[in-house]
Amino acid sequence: xxxxxxxxxxxxxxxxxxxxxxxxxxxxxxxxxxxxxxxxxxxxxxxxxxxxxxxxxxxxxxxxxxxxxxxxxxxxxxxxxxxxxxxxxxxxxxxxxxxxxxxxxxxxxxxxxxxxxxxxxxxxxxxxxxxxxxxxxxxxxxxxxxxxxxxxxxxxxxxxxxxxxxxxxxxxxxxxxxxxxxxxxxxxxxxxxxxxxxxxxxxxxxxxxxxxxxxxxxxxxxxxxxxxxxxxxxxxxxxxxxxxxxxxxxxxxxxxxxxxxxxxxxxxxxxxxxxxxxxxxxxxxxxxxxxxxxxxxxxxxxxxxxxxxxxxxxxxxxxxxxxxxxxxxxxxxxxxxxxxxxxxxxxxxxxxxxxxxxxxxxxxxxxxxxxxxxxxxxx
Numbered sequence: 001x002x003x004x005x006x007x008x009x010x011x012x013x014x015x016x017x018x019x020x021x022x023x024x025x026x027x028x029x030x031x032x033x034x035x036x037x038x039x040x041x042x043x044x045x046x047x048x049x050x051x052x053x054x055x056x057x058x059x060x061x062x063x064x065x066x067x068x069x070x071x072x073x074x075x076x077x078x079x080x081x082x083x084x085x086x087x088x089x090x091x092x093x094x095x096x097x098x099x100x101x102x103x104x105x106x107x108x109x110x111x112x113x114x115x116x117x118x119x120x121x122x123x124x125x126x127x128x129x130x131x132x133x134x135x136x137x138x139x140x141x142x143x144x145x146x147x148x149x150x151x152x153x154x155x156x157x158x159x160x161x162x163x164x165x166x167x168x169x170x171x172x173x174x175x176x177x178x179x180x181x182x183x184x185x186x187x188x189x190x191x192x193x194x195x196x197x198x199x200x201x202x203x204x205x206x207x208x209x210x211x212x213x214x215x216x217x218x219x220x221x222x223x224x225x226x227x228x229x230x231x232x233x234x235x236x237x238x239x240x241x242x243x244x245x246x247x248x249x250x251x252x253x254x255x256x257x258x259x260x261x262x263x264x265x266x267x268x269x270x271x272x273x274x275x276x277x278x279x280x281x282x283x284x285x286x287x288x289x290x291x292x293x294x295x296x297x298x299x300x301x302x303x304x305x306x307x308x309x310x311x312x313x314x315x316x317x318x319x320x321x322x323x324x325x326x327x328x329x330x331x332x333x334x335x336x337x338x339x340x341x342x343x344x345x346x347x348x349x350x351x352x353x354x355x356x357x358x359x360x361x362x363x364x365x366x367x368x369x370x371x372x373x374x375x376x377x378x379x
Contacts, residue, residue, distance in 0.1 A: 008112045019135075042056070058118045058119060058129075059124075063157075066314075071136070080354035085098075086099040103356070106362070138178055139332065159338050161342045164350070167366055172228075175331060177258065182253075183291075185197040190249055277295045278293070
C-alpha cells in the first residue's frame with residue numbers, strides 16, 4: 001500500500017461530510033487535487049446548491065470507458081462510543097480508524113492515490129470518476145449525476161461501484177423505497193370512541209400490514225434465488241409520532257417506512273403499499289369526511305438485477321458472485337443501460353459503526369483491484 005493512499009485517506013476523513021451538511025468543502029478539495037494532476041472535473045450541483053456531485057475523466061475521449069463510482073458523504077457520529085476522534089485517522093493494529101474509512105472514503109483514497117498511474121499508463125480507453133452526494137440519504141444525488149454523465153461522455157463499457165464488499169464481486173442488490181405516511185383522524189374524547197377516528201390506531205393497522213408482509217415473504221423465501229442474506233423483500237417502520245393525550249382519539253399520526261425489494265419487485269411493492277394506504281384512507285373517510293392518509297415517497301433507489309458483466313480486458317472472478325441486501329447507486333447506472341457491479345475494499349459490517357475501520361490488508365487489496373482496472377484499459 002502506498003503512503004500516498006494513506007495520506008489521502010487522512011485528508012478525506014478530516015472532512016466531516018455528514019449527509020445533513022454541505023459537502024462542498026470536500027468537493028473543493030477533490031477538484032483541486034484533480035486539477036493539480038491536470039484532470040478537469042465537472043460539478044453537478046444539488047437543487048439547493050449547498051451540495052454537489054463531481055465527475056472527471058482520465059484518458060482519451062473515446063468509447064469503452066469504465067466508471068469508478070463512489071460517494072462523498074458519511075453518516076453522523078453522535079450517540080456512538082468512539083475511542084478516538086472520528087475525524088482524525090487513527091492507526092491501530094493494522095486498522096485505519098475514522099468515520100468513512102470503510103464507507104467509503106477508503107475506496108476514494110485508493111482511486112485518488114492511483115491517479116498518477118492512470119495518467120502515465122497509456123490508457124487506450126478512459127477511466128471516469130463519479131462521486132455523488134447524499135448516498136446515505138437514499139442516493140439522492142446519484143440520478144442527476146448518472147444523467148449528466150450519460151449526456152457528456154462517450155459510450156461507457158461498464159461501472160464499478162466501490163462500496164465495501166471485501167473486494168468481492170457483487171452483481172445484485174435490493175432496492176430501497178422510502179415513504180412518509182401522514183394520517184389525519186377525527187379527535188373526540190376516547191370514551192366516545194365511536195364518534196372519533198384515531199389516526200394512531202389506523203396507523204397501527206398499516207404498520208401491522210408491514211409485519212404481515214414480512215411473515216408471508218419469509219415463509220415463501222425458499223422460492224427466491226439469488227443468495228441474499230435476507231432472501232426476501234423486507235419491510236420496516238423506523239420512526240413514528242402522533243397523538244396528544246391518552247384519552248383523545250388521535251388527530252394526527254406520521255411514520256416513516258422502507259421497503260427493500262428484491263430485484264424485479266420494486267414496482268409491485270410500491271403499488272402494494274399505496275393500495276393498502278388507500279384502503280385505510282377510504283375507510284377512515286367513510287367514518288368522517290375530513291380523515292385521510294397521505295403517502296409521500298422520498299427514497300426511490302432501484303435494485304441491481306443479476307447480470308454477468310463484461311469489462312473488456314478485466315478478468316473478474318465470477319465463480320462466486322454475491323448479492324447484498326443494502327442499496328447503492330448501481331441500480332441507477334444499470335437502469336441507464338450500463339453493465340454494473342459493486343466491488344470495493346472493506347467490510348459492510350464496519351459501515352456506520354463506532355470506531356469504523358478499514359484494514360491495511362483491505363486497502364492493499366483495493367489497490368490491486370484498481371491497478372487491474374487500469375491495466376485492462378491499456379489493452
